Amino acid sequence: MGSGLLAVVRELEQLSTDLGSADIAQLGVDIAQRATDSRIAYLHFLNDDQNTIELGAWSQETLLGCTAVYDRHYPVADAGIWADSARFGRPVIHNDYEHYAGARGLPPGHSRLIRHLGIPVVDAGRVRMLLGVGNKATDYDRADVELLEMIGARIWSVMRQRRVLEHYLDLSARCRHVQQIAWACGLEYDVDEDRLECDAMFASVFAVARAGEVPTSLEALLRFVVAEDRDHVAAALTQSPTQGRVWRVRGLRAATGTAFPAELQVEFRRRELGDGLLANAILRDVSEEMAMADLRRRADTDPLTGLPNRHVLNRLLEQDADRRHSSPGVAFHYIDLDRFKPVNDNHGHLFGDEVLRVVAERLRRSTRQGDVVLRMGGDEFAVVQVGVDGPAGALLLADAIVDAISEPITAHGHTIRVGASVGIAISPDASTPLRDLSAEADRALYRAKAMGGRKSVIAGAWEE
Structure with missing residues (x-):
């Protein structure tokens, strides 16, 4: 280039x-x-x-x-x-x-x-x-x-x-606005009398067209619940040991019969007169929340490899001040595959995509719990390694990464080898901003590539 x-x-x-x-x-x-x-x-x-x-x-x-x-x-x-x-x-x-x-x-x-x-x-x-x-x-x-x-x-x-x-x-x-208006309904169930009272929001949440369709007993309520979850709802409303537990269940819209995810939380109290328990419950439609959680997950996840992407790294960089006050040493590994372009040129992008997925899985297996593996884009990856007190631990991981990626990869009837170059920057006391470490690791990576690849180079005072 x-x-x-x-x-x-x-x-x-x-x-x-x-x-x-x-x-x-x-x-x-x-x-x-x-x-x-x-x-x-x-x-x-x-x-x-x-x-x-x-x-x-x-x-x-x-x-x-x-x-x-x-x-x-x-x-x-x-x-x-x-x-x-x-x-x-x-x-x-x-x-x-x-x-x-x-x-x-x-x-x-x-x-x-x-x-x-x-x-x-x-x-x-x-x-x-x-x-x-x-x-x-x-x-x-x-x-x-x-x-x-x-x-x-x-x-x-x-x-x-x-x-x-x-x-x-x-x-x-929009989701925050929906949460403000609390798309939820309240229930009160008399366990001994099998009598259910629902507030006005029940009709909205469950898309009930007529007031006469609102349930007044447990059996009637369970018709608004997906069959597989009915035992859970019955247990939640009848067994006091479930006090305070949040149940994830699926409700059924009356108008369409479509299922929706919901949270059911139950608190039990004694009747004011006589014996027996009343179950006070809130059932909340969490469709929007789950959709937003899925959107956030997609925004943070590389769709090809399932690894966190640059958005996650950017958040790590933004949260770095807190990390430096509370975390042990850290190392940033910048990883670039060697001779990956010929893989796409000779075998096609589908094969190249499979190679990237295999590399991602090998990176996961090479790291420890707490380390963060990311795909930066193209054939570039990164690892934020925690608990590093010196160059030995960082080099040990980098060498393991190089060795793992260098193993043969078989996909779609072909077996090939790719290599990896790794640039490393470390801060044993976590005092160096992660943004600076990533830049140092990037420069070290280019030195590793210039030396022929398939090796790791450590930056700064630790460089040999």
């Missing part, structure tokens, strides 16, 4: 879902301009109708020479040949822009175009984003196309993840 391309890759690493969508677009378009030695750059989005463009962002240098016009529905039909990448779904190069037929149709206030390169970013069969650069001192060529396609793919990947995350955050806010 040349130094110029490496610099671009380093800049692209700044793109993160921690940034807002506008910041991702701005940073991405500035990177695209610098990487291609251009003087202007733009990043726009094609709407779902594929006929209109949402004008999104221009590089900072572009904005010095033009007046940006933001339009969420700029017609593709009104756009000049700069939008051909949207029309044809492929890259376009115009090295003498003004002499091309159809060069009209720049957004109002746009800079003069001399040379132009535009690429579409296609996802699920649709053009989602247009990334373009212009006015390079020399002609654009195939190398510029490939570089811009790489940059565009990275920008869109992060942008798409950010949009999903923003959707999740919006759902989370």
Whole structure:
């Protein structure tokens, strides 16, 4: 990898879902301009109708020479040949822009175009984003196309993840509102008399259409419970040793017969007159909570390997001050697979995905309880190792990782070997911020790769 391309890759690493969508677009378009030695750059989005463009962002240098016009529905039909990448779904190069037929149709206030390169970013069969650069001192060529396609793919990947995350955050806010209005119903059951009273929310929670359908006995209540959970509900409402226990059960909506998850909590009290017990219960629909928990889990989990992803690492970095006050020594291991690209090239991405899953499982088995294994993206992984009091323990784990990953991997009828390089940074007293350790480990990883790979290199004062 040349130094110029490496610099671009380093800049692209700044793109993160921690940034807002506008910041991702701005940073991405500035990177695209610098990487291609251009003087202007733009990043726009094609709407779902594929006929209109949402004008999104221009590089900072572009904005010095033009007046940006933001339009969420700029017609593709009104756009000049700069939008051909949207029309044809492929890259376009115009090295003498003004002499091309159809060069009209720049957004109002746009800079003069001399040379132009535009690429579409296609996802699920649709053009989602247009990334373009212009006015390079020399002609654009195939190398510029490939570089811009790489940059565009990275920008869109992060942008798409950010949009999903923003959707999740919006759902989370809605869930908090639902919790405030307490989607729950109250029950009082007289154990001796087999008499049940339900509050008005029962009809809403269980979608009961008529007042006469609200249950008045335990047997009638159990018809609103999934068959497999009826014994649990009966036990919860009739056996005082269950006092205070929270039961997870599944209710049934009367109107549709569909099941929903619920929490049932029961407290028993003596009758005010005479003997016997009354069971006071709250049944709460937890569908929204469980959906949000699942969304949070998905947002934090790499879908291919099941490992925690960069979101989890970012939280670890944010919570690092508390860790340094309470935790023993820590080591950060940055892991990069050796010779992984030929695996995809020679055997296909399905095989490569299986290799990554095997590597993830071997990392899990190589670490101890309390250590955190993460997938950083691509063929890069990380381990945050706790309880480290010096280089020996960190090197022992790193060597175990290298050995485990180097073992043969068999999948889809093929057996291959990949190696691993590990960069390590340690703080025996946990005084060094984890963010600094991750940066040191990253630099150590590059030294390990430069030495031929399949080895670990430890950073800083511990480096031999």
